[in-house]
Amino acid sequence: MAKDSSLFPTMDVFDRYGLRRIVNASGTESTKGASPVCKEAIDAVVGLVPHSVDMLELQSAACHAIARAFETEAGCVVNCSAAGIATAIAACMTGCDLARVEQLPDVTGMKDEVVLQRGHNITYGGQITQNITLAGAKVVEIGAATECGAYQLAHALTDRTAAALYVVSHHTVSSGLIDLQTFCAVCKLRGVPVIVDGAAEPDPTVFLRAGADLVITSMHKSFAALTAATVAGRLDLVRACMYQEKGIGRPMKVGKEGVIASIAAVERWASLDRPAIRKALEARLARGHDRLGQLPGITASIEIDATSQLFSRLLLHVDPSGAGITAYDVSARLWEQRPSIAVRSLMADIGLLQVDLRRADDATADYVIGSIERIAREASTASAASEPRETSPNLADLAEGGLKRFPLPLEPRR
Structure with missing residues (x-):
């Protein structure tokens, strides 16, 4: 033709x-270059990339923009959603303790288990469990591929549990598993933070309102930015994510172009x-x-x-x-x-x-x-x-x- x-x-x-x-x-698959980049992101990138910028200031600007748009406490930008999972899990293990950040992937003395429903153990181009183990954490699967109950989640949460990961994707099993609101409620009773991988999803506020502590969203998918992702939610955990730039986050750091494009895309999204x-x-x-x-x-x-x-x-x-x-x-x-x-x-x-x-x-x-x-x-x-x-x-x-x-x-x- x-x-x-x-x-x-x-x-x-x-x-x-x-x-x-x-x-x-x-x-919006990454293998096809994700979404066409919106004009707002392109203009913002063109305006910034010829110049130097303090990255902590730029990430702070992103934090405020994400918090406003997603109606949450804080946010930061990482270089993709896969990096967001590894970074968020590391943050839940180390908190804002720089010595622990530098210690990873050695998890001695830390909570190191991440609970995951078996029906959420997917591949999206890479194995999601590999993003967990990159940080040194161990995967604790619960339930069967097509069935999981809240009682199984409650049983799996122990004093070794650093976080629970909830995956929102067309790749997951679509029925028979624990809904997000129930999942968050059970984890909250045990003081376990919930991380939502909502990479391709168009509205992260849905997951934050359901009780998630951190929500990861690809900026190059539904938000039409350059390749990047936001991690939004609790201020203490978002700050701990920033700490990972001194540790396992260093090999997956985001550049100024990804941060400024994400700011522009988030602000555009809020006005659509x-x-x-x-x-x-x-x-x-x-x-x-x-x-x-x-x-x-x-x-x-x-x-x-x-x-x-x-x-x-x-x-x-x-x-x-x-x-x-x-x-x-x-x-x-x-x-x-x-x-x-x-x-x-x-x-x-x-x-x-x-x-x-x-x-x-x-x-x-x-x-x-x-x-x-x-x-x-x-x-x-x-x-x-x-x-x-x-x-x-x-x-x-x-x-x-x-x-x-x-x-x-x-x-x-x-």
């Missing part, structure tokens, strides 16, 4: 380095007209639903995000016997065209694709919808000799295969 230059009118950097142009209808944004998104989804629902072998529906309940996506069920193509192959052909389209294919093995249009304007949404229509129609009229594959490839193996091919062959234009 010919390149649609109208979607990328001035970005010669792609040609210069031989990079693929991508329309991201999958979400969310009802208007949601109304525009719902109109695009409705158009996509009406068009894609007419295709043979494809059932379209509009599905609210199960994790946040704050936005919706298109959900496509692809029946190979009627469509002449599998869900995985639809996603693969979208990726092969130029500009490439990424859709969420985590459930392609059971015939499901999700189309996320939050970052799309009307023209981009039409490009995505039109491309799916074209691929589906081509598949439905193809000869019976090209039968759809019976199974989809394993996504973990695909990711490993991609790493084996590094560095990829590119065709830069100098």
